[in-house]
Amino acid sequence: MLAIVVSRADEASVRIGEQLRAVADWTESVDEGRPDAAGGGTVYRTEGAELREFDGRHLELEGVGDVYDAPDLLVFASKHAGATDELLTAHHTGNFGVAEYGGESGQFARAAPNAHRAVVGALADHAPEGYEVGTECTHHGPTDVGVPSMFVEVGSAEPQWRDPAAARAVARAILDCRGVSPDAPDEGGHRRQLVGFGGGHYAPRFERVVRETDWAVGHIGADWCLDALEEWAGDASQYEAVIERAVAASGAEYALVTGDSPGLADRIESLGYRVVDERFVRETTGVPLELVEAFEAAVGPVEDGLRFGDAATDGADAWRVVDLPADLVAEATGIDAAAVRSWFEANALAFGTEQQGTVVTGPVVLAATDRSTVVDALADVLRQRYDSVEVADGELRAREERFDPDLADTLGIPEGPKYGKLSAGQSVEVNGREIEPETVQSERIRRFTL
Incomplete structure (x- = not known):
């Protein structure tokens, strides 16, 4: 079941919630067992999904998965703020360094890589004209959700937060996640999931992976996140513990590392995970x-x-x-x-x-x-x-008749244009004699042992 979180403190979230209720048939019930501000009050349910509203900001809603009825996946319908104009985006939550915007330092919510891949594709399908679709690095809370989760957002300022077409696109993309597993299928003990390190906040390399291959991406530590990770560098065990948490919370055993991060790949591999590049991802798709x-x-x-x-x-x-x-x-x-x-x-x-x-x-x-x-x-x-090629007696023999300069020299043919004509299979005249190309050819055989 898909759990959907709408925050009344988030203007875009409220508008996405309105569109969610408009594009699907919902039944309403009242949860009197918890305060309206904490997801109680009116509860909306449709096939495969349950929507609840909260007064608090998304990034402060720790343990919110426990409010719902056994969800498999939870989506925060949210706004994105930044200098990126019209943008629909999705990302996972956590903190590589000190928690400044919700969650705990060095902790990560359980990602939903496969669902994230699906929702990025759905956002591209539903995006209004003029809106770009992207993915972001891991950069804020909450970190204790209780179920695989992700943010799906409309951005990047008030005009977009109030745009009903953008809200509707996000709403449709969220609902397209009903029945989608948070994780990629198990393939003999492996899953086609990565944790990412390096690059910019909007992670174009990892967006390419998500949109152009069959691999999914969990947590992404952009370059600035890696700078935050360095806050733990003085404590090697804690530094490695943060890396391990990011990989584990991504349900991954592979790490795609990009950019200049000296020693990072070696540290990841020392923890038992495989570091791959984009070529590996594309070749194995x-x-x-x-x-x-x-x-x-x-x-x-x-x-x-x-x-x-x-x-x-x-x-x-x-x-x-x-x-x-x-x-x-x-x-x-x-x-x-x-x-x-x-x-x-x-x-x-x-x-x-x-x-x-x-x-x-x-x-x-x-x-x-x-x-x-x-x-x-x-x-x-x-x-x-070659003129002939045959396979016999454990070898391949390739035979060709080639122009032989030594034979041409014995016949008094001057080196120059006449060589070129004879080599091309044309006859030439030398001192009143017609020289056929076969006259100055010798047989060459190449043998290849099989």
């Missing part, structure tokens, strides 16, 4: 995390060049790693790198690369495809250059 883990163990990490083929998104019950002749792969790549890459992407589960993922090297992870099929594909590429 759509690939089951169980396969990612298995292929990295068998071939090498994504950061070192592991890439995934289209077939990996469908999963694989059985697979095997196949080594390929490095000279054969290199020769085919030199002839037509795009064709080589295209075949591996279309037919392999995964494959090794170099030069930041641009050059295929192998090994290759295959499902049902036989190794010979890979060799045949590379042979096809070689046929673009």
Whole structure:
């Protein structure tokens, strides 16, 4: 069940509440067991959601999840204040340093990464013309909510707080979270969730992750949050405890670190979490995390060049790693790198690369495809250059007839334009003689051991 918090102390929240009640059918009841100011009084319920109003400001409403009837997710309908014009945004709550705006110092509310990803998408779907959609770092309370939660906001000043179209967009996006799990699905003990470190307050890198990949993001410590985190640097155990709380409250085991934060990645990894980059997030999108883990163990990490083929998104019950002749792969790549890459992407589960993922090297992870099929594909590429290519007796032989300058010299053909014509397969005249290109060709055979 989705719990929705409306604060009467927040003008935008009140207007979002009005729109919430307008865009869905609600039943009303009276909770006489608690004060009206603390979520009692009139309670609004619709399918999958319960809305209550409070007199206090959102960031001061500690333990508010206990007021509702067993919610799975709680959303604070709120305003955003800042110099950002028309903006719809969402974020989680907590404090990397000293708590100045609600909550406790170095503590975090349980994030809802999967629901946050869903609501950012919903805000983009419903946003009125002229409004941007974004996400923010973790920067205020409450920290003791009692249920996974997030703020969903309209900003950034009075004209927007009073804009019924903006309030309606936020209301619809909030209601779209009904039935959405706070966390991404479990994938063999892993979840596609990150905790973020670095960047600006409005976290454009993490917004890209949320909107352009299938990964979700929990707590985000922007650069200024990391400065606040340094307040604990004199106490190593407390410094690491804050990091661990942020990761745990995000339901994450992966951390995406950006910017210049010396030593931070090492500290995170020392705590047993994996630090990844945006490339990892994009490359693993759509690939089951169980396969990612298995292929990295068998071939090498994504950061070192592991890439995934289209077939990996469908999963694989059985697979095997196949080594390929490095000279054969290199020769085919030199002839037509795009064709080589295209075949591996279309037919392999995964494959090794170099030069930041641009050059295929192998090994290759295959499902049902036989190794010979890979060799045949590379042979096809070689046929673009060689006159004949055959596979036999454990080797691939590529044969070509090439212009031989030594033969041309023995026939008295002067070096220069005539060389170029003969090399291009054209006959030339030398001292009244017609020289056919075949006359100055020699056979070259390249052998690749399979």
